[in-house]
Amino acid sequence: MQQTRTIAIFTDLDGTLLDHDDYRWDAARPAIERIRSLSIPLIAVSSKTLAELDHIQMNYGLFDGLIGENGGVISLDGEVEQPGPSSQTIDSARDAIIAAVNVPLGSFRTVPPEMIATETGLTLDDAIRAGQRHCSDPLIWQPSEQDIEIATDIASQFSLKLVKGGRFHTLCGPSNKGAAMKRMLERLVVSGRLGAGDGDGAGDTHATKTAITTIALGDSANDIPMLAAADIAVQIPPKRGIRSEPLLTHSDLRIAPYPGPEGWNAALQSILDQIINTNKKSEVLHG
Ligand SMILES: [Mg+2]
Structure with a gap:
């Protein structure tokens, strides 16, 4: 059992663990139950806000830790850490952009939730959670090309970026x-959730670090840094259209056989079979 505690799983949500259209994850339940029975930490890694992730966690209790806003904010055991820029920096940059561009500009951090609901089609409750942002701020505006240039320039003066999403x-x-x-892994080790060591206490920190196998699952470009950092990368194919090319070059990239939670389940089951079989064989060899 000890060897399986040195696995950690990091997963994107939309289009990966959650179905692209109806946000269901039931098809992944067998793998999730297996992960749980093996005490393997499962971490959500999403562009969603912590408020949105907390809400999902409250409803389903799937995760051991949460990473929101594309890596800008990390939550473990209720302790929140913000590797992303400070909220103050975001607000100062946005205010400078408002002063410089030629069109009215609001943002998720500043407008009432009713306006976020109108802009996104979210329900009011969901819009409230989408507006609770730590370190990223979607702009609500109708910019000209010149406005976009001005805003991009100002963002870089604050060491920020202006990223065009959907x-x-x-x-x-x-x-x-x-x-x-990587930061979450350190915190999982410090919290004792990961890497129990070999039990003799000697050299455990080093032994534990090297023994952890990380598995990451994602479906799109913003998942690439996470997939690249994992020992085993799982790319979930799109639900519609042509099967995508590999998102990255990786020494152990698996393309899931199906989109969404079905693919999530199948890919993880086969990886766990492989790891557990390898562990069994090595027990025989070294035992
Ligand atoms: Mg996704």
Whole structure:
């Protein structure tokens, strides 16, 4: 059992553990139950806010830790850490952009939740949670090309970026899912959730660190830093359209056989079979 406690799993949510359309995860239940029975930590890594992730966690209790806003904010055992830029920096940069551009500009951190609901189609409760942002701020505006240039320039003066997502330009920091995953691993080790060591206390810190196997699952470009940082990377294919090319070059990249939670389940089951079989064989060899 000891060897299985040295695995940690990091997963994206939308389009990965959660179905692209209906946000269901039931198809992943067998793998989730297996992970739980093996006491393997499962960490959510998402562009969602901590308020949105806390809400999912409250409903389903799936995760041992949460990473939100694309790696900008980390929550473990109720302790929140913000590797991303300070909220003050985000607000100062946004205010400078408001003063410089030629169009009215609001943002998720400043407008009432009713407006976020209108802009996104979210329910009011979901809009309230989407607005509770620590270190990234989607802008609500109708910019010209020149406005975008001005805003991009100002963002870089504050060491921030302006990233165009599906619908919004988002003001955010250089933090990413991969760096946050590494930080979360350190915290899991310190908290005793990961890497029990060999029991004799000698040299455990080193032995434990080297013994941890990380598995990451994701489906899109913002998952690449996390997939790159993991020992085993699982790419979840898109639900529609042509099967995607590999997102990255990785020494152990697996493409899940199905999209969404079905693929999540199948890929993890096969990885766990492989790791546990390898452990059994090595027990025989060294036993
Ligand atoms: Mg995704």
